[in-house]
Amino acid sequence: MCDTCGCNITDANQHLIDKDGKHAITKDGHEAIEVLQNLLHENNHRAAHNREHFDKHAVLAINLMSSPGSGKTALLEATIDALKDNNDLSIAVIEGDLETENDAQRIRDKNIPAIQITTGSACHLDAYMVHDALHELPLEGLDIVFIENVGNLVCPASFDLGHHLNVTLLSVTEGDDKPAKYPVMFRASNLNLITKSDLLPYLDDFSVDKAEENIRNLANPAPIFELSAKNTDGIEQWINWLKHQLKHYREHLAQGETVLPSMQQDGQKLHSAHSHA
Secondary structure: OOOOOOOOOOOOOHHHOOOOOOOOOOOOOOOOHHHHHHHHHHHHHHHHHHHHHHHHOOOEEEEEEOOOOOOHHHHHHHHHHHOOOOOOOOEEEEEEEOOOOHHHHHHHOOOOOEEEEEOOOOOOOOHHHHHHHHOOOOOOOOOEEEEEOOOOOOOHHHOOOOOOEEEEEEEOOOOOOHHHHOHHHHHOOOEEEEEOHHHHHHOOOOOHHHHHHHHHOOOOOOOEEEOOOOOOOOHHHHHHHHHHHHHHHHHHHHOOOOOOOOOOHHHHHHOOOOOOO
């Protein structure tokens, strides 16, 4: 397992290392670094398959990442509400959580298809989990599938799910130093959302300027939006960004290309580090 959190092996890929599994025994007969590298390779292979599936239906897949409680599900609810009178975007959601179907049910209550993935002890989604969810989610007629990853600022940015873009949420209740403390995730982001902005007048320890400076110090030029799912400030800008990205993605498809997410090599190295098995 990785030296960071031991999360490489999940219920979805366990079969690869079980008895008679494809990577049950390494060439020297031991479970060690080769197993972890093989698991990451297999994940990337399955991710490419997932992306082909999305591309076949011209569906843009967006990976939502953040720490727990930053407002990913609330953002999706506000997005659904904003699209109610706008029929040119059709969406669905894949929800990832350690346990319960609470977040998926919140989305279903708004008449949007939502597939729940419960990861058990795994602190991130992987391509195998998303592949299983895709078997339950008809893609015909959809424009965007949001993949709400498990709340965790370390691992989700290191695993390709077959998606196209990463969006990272930073709540004003968390602290403006989070990008500096957890650089892998913020480096991988195609858009950074500073959420719960309605609370800014009541907080004296969060500086939007400082948060932006910390993100820019990671050499990430991605846009940074302030947004409140509660009072809908910034939602229009978010919707416009989604429409622009969908148009950009489909232009690539028309040219026989796809859009690849930014995968952070630092994070992947941590997840294929030597373990003392």
